[in-house]
Amino acid sequence: MPTLTSYVGNSYFQPCKTILDIAHLADSFKMKSILSVNAGSSSVKINFYTLENPPKSIADAEISGITAPPPTFKYQQGDKKHKEEVKEKLDTPQDAFNYLLKRCFEVPELSEITSVDDVQYICHRIVHGGDYRDAVEINDETYHHLESFEDLAPLHNFSALEIVRHCRDKLPKVKSITFFDSAFHHTIPEPVRTYAIDQEVAKANGLRKYGFHGISYSFILRSVAQFLNKPAEQTNLIVMHIGSGASICAIRNGQSIDTSMGLTPLAGLPGATRSGDIDPSLVFHYTNEAGKLSPASTKEMHISTVSTLHLWDQHRLTGNEAEEILNKKSGWKALTGTTDFSEIAVANPPTKAHKLAFDIFVDRILGYIGNYYLKLNGQIDGVVFSGGIGEKSALLRKTLVDKCHCLGLGLDDAANDKGPEDGETVKDLTKDSSKGPRVLVCQTNEQVCLRS
Numbered sequence: 001m002p003t004l005t006s007y008v009g010n011s012y013f014q015p016c017k018t019i020l021d022i023a024h025l026a027d028s029f030k031m032k033s034i035l036s037v038n039a040g041s042s043s044v045k046i047n048f049y050t051l052e053n054p055p056k057s058i059a060d061a062e063i064s065g066i067t068a069p070p071p072t073f074k075y076q077q078g079d080k081k082h083k084e085e086v087k088e089k090l091d092t093p094q095d096a097f098n099y100l101l102k103r104c105f106e107v108p109e110l111s112e113i114t115s116v117d118d119v120q121y122i123c124h125r126i127v128h129g130g131d132y133r134d135a136v137e138i139n140d141e142t143y144h145h146l147e148s149f150e151d152l153a154p155l156h157n158f159s160a161l162e163i164v165r166h167c168r169d170k171l172p173k174v175k176s177i178t179f180f181d182s183a184f185h186h187t188i189p190e191p192v193r194t195y196a197i198d199q200e201v202a203k204a205n206g207l208r209k210y211g212f213h214g215i216s217y218s219f220i221l222r223s224v225a226q227f228l229n230k231p232a233e234q235t236n237l238i239v240m241h242i243g244s245g246a247s248i249c250a251i252r253n254g255q256s257i258d259t260s261m262g263l264t265p266l267a268g269l270p271g272a273t274r275s276g277d278i279d280p281s282l283v284f285h286y287t288n289e290a291g292k293l294s295p296a297s298t299k300e301m302h303i304s305t306v307s308t309l310h311l312w313d314q315h316r317l318t319g320n321e322a323e324e325i326l327n328k329k330s331g332w333k334a335l336t337g338t339t340d341f342s343e344i345a346v347a348n349p350p351t352k353a354h355k356l357a358f359d360i361f362v363d364r365i366l367g368y369i370g371n372y373y374l375k376l377n378g379q380i381d382g383v384v385f386s387g388g389i390g391e392k393s394a395l396l397r398k399t400l401v402d403k404c405h406c407l408g409l410g411l412d413d414a415a416n417d418k419g420p421e422d423g424e425t426v427k428d429l430t431k432d433s434s435k436g437p438r439v440l441v442c443q444t445n446e447q448v449c450l451r452s
């Protein structure tokens with residue numbers, strides 16, 4: 001799978017199979033740029049890069065807090081930084097994308113990019129890539145193929161494809177290249193990726209573990225390996241990408257051998273609005289009206305008469321309702337009313353529900369760390385925190401590392417409290433590296449790398 005650098009770089013220097021119109025470039029007065037877009041579940045982040053080998057960062061901007069309005073706009077160009085609350089209503093990732101472009105094109109200092117005419121490629125992060133192991137250029141065929149499994153990542157693929165659709169319609173001269181979160185996990189062994197269900201049905205419908213956040217894991221792997229001065233192919237890590245969507249990955253010799261998300265990003269850890277793992281039968285018992293029924297009538301629902309079955313069916317969730325509830329109405333939001341984990345990860349939680357939400361998250365993450373520690377045979381170079389929560393919450397890191405004392409993990413409290421500086425990609429938080437694996441925090445970047 002190529003990096004953005006190799007994708008652009010190789011094609012730039014291979015005259016036969018060019019994706020760049022070199023003649024056109026030579027004719028132009030201005031260096032064109034690459035725009036990369038990451039439509040997350042609560043944020044849209046864009047970065048502009050120069051179209052050269054390797055690409056250099058020009059500017060980046062993001063809208064965060066789409067699910068917890070008012071959203072925040074952030075812009076950075078070199079040392080120049082700007083942050084403000086957005087007054088306009090930005091309900092969808094498409095609104096956020098258009099707002100970001102408008103704002104960036106208006107920046108007087110951003111003379112390289114004043115309109116879409118200055119953009120040659122748009123690289124899109126797409127969460128679910130199905131069986132694609134490589135980046136693909138968007139054309140009718142690839143676009144329709146991606147559409148066919150859009151609903152397997154309901155919080156992501158639809159939004160990202162809306163932005164792809166928008167780019168195809170409104171920016172037809174700009175080529176769209178899609179990079180997939182799932183591609184990094186194609187190395188997961190068969191017994192790990194296979195669900196114990198009828199294999200004919202599974203194969204016919206592509207029902208298996210895919211795993212996500214792979215663009216991020218790939219960036220983290222390369223950054224951490226470099227930091228540790230080790231070849232990535234010899235690096236073993238347990239990596240947490242914990243933000244609005246949260247997952248964890250076991251990496252052996254530079255390859256994903258397991259991850260907590262599955263067929264869809266709903267599986268595994270809970271998130272801002274996602275339940276994470278539940279007993280699948282819960283869906284049959286989570287009736288909208290159940291709370292309103294008396295114990296007697298609930299009991300009656302289990303008696304197989306035509307009329308009670310009818311009553312039971314009326315209160316059952318449809319597949320779509322279950323999907324909506326588990327993806328959008330669960331997680332922190334359902335437990336506490338907020339999707340913002342910084343209100344939950346506090347020394348004195350405002351309510352018992354906040355404390356419970358924190359403890360649930362710790363419990364689930366701990367379960368995966370134990371699981372992956374065993375799968376990696378205890379031979380790990382480090383445990384890595386990343387994603388909005390992993391990078392910012394010193395309290396969550398401390399709570400988890402303290403509970404992993406038996407694995408030899410220890411935290412330098414001062415380094416943990418300080419956290420990573422702006423621009424510091426990897427920070428070592430280890431108390432004593434002679435006693436066990438490193439504890440690291442990595443400020444991930446799902447825009448620059450675009451590699452799986």
Ligand SMILES: Nc1ncnc2c1ncn2[C@@H]1O[C@H](COP(=O)(O)OP(=O)(O)O)[C@@H](O)[C@H]1O
Pocket residue numbers: 040041042043242243244245272339340341342343345387388389392393
């Ligand atoms: N100081 C903090 N402590 C705990 N959580 C934080 C903090 N700052 C931000 N977060 C959480 O990080 C999450 C966003 O993570 P991020 O990975 O950037 O988003 P996305 O999943 O949309 O890509 C939000 O749930 C936000 O509340």
Ligand SMILES: CC(=O)OP(=O)(O)O
Pocket residue numbers: 039040041042127156181212213243244245246265
């Ligand atoms: C896959 C996923 O959950 O992504 P995000 O964290 O951006 O929501």
Ligand SMILES: [Mg+2]
Pocket residue numbers: 040041243244245
């Ligand atoms: Mg994200």
